Amino acid sequence: MITLTEAPFEPGALLAQFCAGRDETGAVASFVGLARAESGQASILELEAYPGFTESAIEAFAVEAAERFELQDWRIVHRVGKIAPGQAVVFVATASKHRRAAFAACDFLMDWLKSRAPFWKKEHGPDGARWIEPTAQDRTDAQRWDV
């Protein structure tokens, strides 16, 4: 399930919820991305999504990932709007029978979310605001999975 939210969320609560009631899941892997202050250069991170379109694209990709890694379940929560340094931007959790698949799928989902998901990112800093494009590293990370 994918949720976009303008409100801050508590990653621990999401993880506890995701782990609850699983007696056939051997492994849950999770990742939390936090907004960085960049030594004062980024006072606010602003993420814009296209409601409806962005969720569908993430859902379609995650369903594919679930097949590829034989996941039992997955959960993605992503902030949109204005995000302060230190706040959680993204939460990803994957559930599978064994740990390798859960780790790999979580890594795979994050690489795609960071580089190709339909978001537009703006950094507000002391010198004004600027739109951010994916870094070369983000692209290389995502390409690791292309086969």
Next chain:
Amino acid sequence: MARVLLFGRLADQAGWREREVEAGSLAALRASIANEDAALAQALEGPGVQVAVDKALVRGEAVLAAGVEVAFLPPMSGG
């Protein structure tokens, strides 16, 4: 009437994010925008800008039924 949505830097450049435009095709829509703001129309044709009609990506020309939503999406940055 088509409901036109702009995202990211395109919305900043235009000074608007959402607008109704009378157009029966994507070409007519682009022409109508160019009439008013040539620089914006050029940006909408810029590298990496994708177009979605009713939330589905389209390539090239498209006929626009009444009430459709047309979104111009600059290169996506990821989250």
